[in-house]
Amino acid sequence: xxxxxxxxxxxxxxxxxxxxxxxQDACSRAVFLIDKNGQLILATGEYQYLDTTAxxxxxxxxxxxxxxxxxxxxEREFSALCHKGEHDSLYIAIVASQLILVVMFGDETxxxxxxxRVAKASEHLARxxxxxxxKSQSPSANSPFAEISDDDIDTLFG
Amino acid sequence: xxxxxxxxxxxxxxxxYYGPGLCGKTTNLQYIYAKTNPETKGKMISLATExxxxxxxxxxxxxxxxxxxxxxxxxxxxxxxxxxxDASRKLIxxxxxxVVFVADSQIDRFEANIESLENLRSNLEEQGYDLDKLPYxxxxxxxxxxxxxxxxxxxxxxxxNGVPEFNAVAPTGAGVFDTLKAVAKLVLTELKKxxxx
Numbered sequence: 001x002x003x004x005x006x007x008x009x010x011x012x013x014x015x016x017x018x019x020x021x022x023x024q025d026a027c028s029r030a031v032f033l034i035d036k037n038g039q040l041i042l043a044t045g046e047y048q049y050l051d052t053t054a055x056x057x058x059x060x061x062x063x064x065x066x067x068x069x070x071x072x073x074x075e076r077e078f079s080a081l082c083h084k085g086e087h088d089s090l091y092i093a094i095v096a097s098q099l100i101l102v103v104m105f106g107d108e109t110x111x112x113x114x115x116x117r118v119a120k121a122s123e124h125l126a127r128x129x130x131x132x133x134x135k136s137q138s139p140s141a142n143s144p145f146a147e148i149s150d151d152d153i154d155t156l157f158g
Numbered sequence: 159x160x161x162x163x164x165x166x167x168x169x170x171x172x173x174x175y176y177g178p179g180l181c182g183k184t185t186n187l188q189y190i191y192a193k194t195n196p197e198t199k200g201k202m203i204s205l206a207t208e209x210x211x212x213x214x215x216x217x218x219x220x221x222x223x224x225x226x227x228x229x230x231x232x233x234x235x236x237x238x239x240x241x242x243x244d245a246s247r248k249l250i251x252x253x254x255x256x257v258v259f260v261a262d263s264q265i266d267r268f269e270a271n272i273e274s275l276e277n278l279r280s281n282l283e284e285q286g287y288d289l290d291k292l293p294y295x296x297x298x299x300x301x302x303x304x305x306x307x308x309x310x311x312x313x314x315x316x317x318x319n320g321v322p323e324f325n326a327v328a329p330t331g332a333g334v335f336d337t338l339k340a341v342a343k344l345v346l347t348e349l350k351k352x353x354x355x
Contacts, residue, residue: 004160004169004349012165037253038217038233039161039170053200053219057233061205061214064249145169145349148225153346156223156230157339 005035005098006136011128012042018124019044019101026117027109029088032102033095033125034059041099055102059092063100080118082111093118096126098133160255160349168229171345172253173338176278177260178270179211179239182299185328186260187218187234190338193331194220212238215250222342232342239274248281256293256345257282258337260328261316263298263306268315275316293344295322297337302327 007015019031023045030045032052038060043052062081070078080093091103091114101122103114161170175183184204191202200219207213216236223230237247259278261271279289296317298309309325317323322340326333 004162006162006164008164012163035161035253037161037172039172041161041163042165051201054203054217057203057217057219061217061249064252065214065246068245068249145225145228145346148346148350150347152225153343153350156225156346157343 004136005132007041007132008135011132014128015125016042016044018121018128022103022117022121026103026105026114028103028105028114030104032056034100034102036060036063036098036100059100059102063092063094080115091115091118093122095122096129098129099125101125167227168231170231170233171255172233172235173256173258173341173345174250174254175234175236175258175260176274177239178262178267178274179241181239181260181262181267182328183236183239183260184212184216186334186337187216187236189328189331189334190220190234191218198222211240212236214238214246244277247277248284251281251285254287254292256341257289258341259294259296259316261296261298261312263300263312264303265305265307268307271316290319293341293348295324295337295341295344297324297326297333299326299328301325
């Protein structure tokens, strides 16, 4: 098992600030930040009616399959993809090869504007990701689970 | 790779059910889904063909409860068992924290089990994992059928290292939760150790 990615509150707040700004700047409906294994990190905007856990898992599956296709034709990765719907569309971009940024947008904006805003936000997010990874891998990074006991684990299973 | 979020006080882990085609991986998840309290489970997603064969993966998010104030969530995935979906299987193993190998106990599936287990080991190696170092359990499924190999025969070939093993009849639920609990416990124990393989 590789080192867990640990996101602390200050990192989370930085991610949230960038995503909220992106949602405003791109005039989009919602922005999601997902890790490449399919776990949702955060959502902002109008997402309350969506199953965000399923969205995260399916997006990661989609990105994984797209990565596989890229490698088949000799590309390192396809950095972005767009799914166009009749009313709502999804713009999906990879951030720093680690995270996935998903922007859900409607007719009130354009794919072009979303793409430009995502490019700018991705640079900010990439810097935060580097910081998070460095902290997660530092020898002093303690897992919050380091002190749990076997009894704690047993209690979980009743 | 597990994922710890201090802001939402959540820890997420990924468990993959692996095994040959029609061994009962999806049935395991369906039983867990059916028997889990609605508050603790998310929606089960199945990307299947028209004949209900798994095309890409099944996915079931499950919240087990809290440990020291951290909500513990397990994301359960199955892989497509059919041999020609190997590219999809490799993708789903990315970031795995624990593996359940579901073996089909029927004698005529003996070779398919061996082939699938070898495939698991080599696909994990491609991703930089060693099966012997991962939280890993084996389930001998379909124990209710008449033409099954004995557990001793299955163990000798599929479980020479003696990882935790369980007999199961997935449609009735026999052994299903025992298997899940065992692998979940191994994953949490590994997190406690803080091992980085």
